[in-house]
Amino acid sequence: xxxxxxxxxxxxxxxxxxxxxxxxxxxxxxxxxxxxxxxxxxxxxxxxxxxxxxxxxxxxxxxxxxxxxxxxxxxxxxxxxxxxxxxxxxxxxxxxxxxxx
Numbered sequence: 001x002x003x004x005x006x007x008x009x010x011x012x013x014x015x016x017x018x019x020x021x022x023x024x025x026x027x028x029x030x031x032x033x034x035x036x037x038x039x040x041x042x043x044x045x046x047x048x049x050x051x052x053x054x055x056x057x058x059x060x061x062x063x064x065x066x067x068x069x070x071x072x073x074x075x076x077x078x079x080x081x082x083x084x085x086x087x088x089x090x091x092x093x094x095x096x097x098x099x100x101x
Contacts, residue, residue: 047084
């Protein structure tokens with residue numbers, strides 16, 4: 001993937017609950033994207049998660065300590081690679097997006 005680097009001023013504003021292979025929302029398993037101005041970072045805590053960038057076709061097997069950067073409005077999907085526990089952290093740059101309260 002040749003994408004711009006994570007912006008230095010992007011700050012977290014929300015995170016999901018932890019998901020497992022049994023509780024991952026169906027919407028994450030098919031093509032979806034973050035909204036304009038929203039960056040995201042996947043945090044795998046245990047196990048493995050497949051991350052697919054649907055724009056360039058890149059596929060990464062994620063484990064603990066590997067955090068792909070999800071750029072605003074970029075189509076992607078995930079799939080469990082066996083037992084997994086993970087969450088998603090949403091970030092925004094000042095002035096790019098008004099984070100919901």
